[in-house]
Amino acid sequence: MNIEEKIIFSNREYDLLTVGEILIDMISKDFAEDFSSEEYIKNFGGSPANIVINTKRLGLNSRAVSSVGFDGFGDFLVSHLQNEGIDTSLIGRTTCPTSMVVVTRSRGTPVPIFYRGADYEIEYTEELDKAIKNTRIMHFSTWPLSRERSRKVVEKAIKTAKESGTLIGFDPNYHRDLWDKDFDAIGYIKSIIKYVDFIKPSEDDAERLFGKDIPKNQIKKFLELGADVVVMTLGKDGVIVADKNKMVQFNTLATEVQDTTGAGDAFWSGFYTGIIKGRNVEDAVKVGLAASAFKLKYIGAISPMPKYEDLIKEFNV
Structure with a gap:
């Protein structure tokens, strides 16, 4: 694969399948760099789940694989997906509490506090196996890799995807706090990169894996x-995209920044939609870049993303 290539997909029911966390984002009402804000607001969250909702709004047939608790937060998250018209049959329920991240609003990279629970209780089922084989692109992040139970599920999912010709996208959003202390997380993440077709690190992601x-x-x-x-996202400096023979940089399209939370998820969403719609x-x-710029105008991880045709018209891309 190269960056000038248009991908020809076989006829499959689903455009995108995400494997990973669905959780509660508790986001501060005010900007603060030191967690001094006194008021936090409950939001739907989890990077793979955000991507499913964004791509659904953009016009893709997307589906999520995850796990939530048998609690009010779990009910809230599942209902949110169902209200978007998303199939939730691959969302498991567990006695573990629904996972949560506390984030203080920032104009830079937010610093999260993690409360892990149900998100790594996913299982590899016959229905999941069929879904992977019937999907054009499968996406996952490092979250499910950070616990052995969900890591085994992702490893099996990768094997199925490779065997069935499903493309694989990987978000290397490594956070040391999510992993067992005696596990070589960085070495493991590096070892699976050879299996993926698309990888989108931020500068912070790359620094955590390789150093400055x-x-x-x-x-x-x-x-x-x-x-x-x-594809490396550079915040206000745009994006660099590369294959083994070519490297190209694009400027950001953002003109207004209300909240950076979820900007990377919005980028993934627009990128996948462009690929599925036949762009190289x-x-x-x-x-x-257009999807990210649109999201930055709104507070929270998810914005009222428009249809693909309206997005590309608004940003002339």
Whole structure:
């Protein structure tokens, strides 16, 4: 695969399947860099789940694989997906409490506090196996990799995807606090990069995995580990997209920033939608930038994302 290539998909029922966390985002009402805010508001959250909702609104047939608790927060999350017209039959329920992240609003990269629970209780079922084989792109992040139970599910899902020709997108959003202390998380993450087709690190993600370096050098490290296509988001400096032969940088399309929470998820959503709609990787990056710019105008991880046709018209991409 290269960044100038348009991907020809076989006829499958689902465009996108995300595997990972659905959780509660408790986001501060006010901006504060030191968690001094006194009021936090409950929001639907979890990066893979945000991507499912965004892509559904953009016009894709998307589905989520996750687990929530038998509690009020779990009911809230499942109902939220159902109200978006999303199939929730792959959302498991468990006696563990629904997972939560507390985030203080920031104009930079938010610093989260994690409360883990039900999100890693996912199971590999016959229905999940069929869903992977009937999906064009499967997406996952490091969250389910950070616990052994859900890690085994993702490993099996990757194997099924590779065997069935389902493309794989990976968000290497590594956070040390999510992993067991005696587990070589960084080494493990590096070991699975060779299995993915798309990887989208932020500068912070890359620094956590490789140490500090300039973006172009970081991208080369992902490529050397076997990734086909690397898309590195640079915040206000835009995006760099690369394969083994070509590297291109695009400027941001954002003109207004209310809240950066979920901007990366919005980018993923636009990027995947562009790929499914027949754009090559370079052009799909432009759709990702448009979706991210749209989201930045709103507070919370999810914005009232428009249809694909309206988004590309608004940002002329």
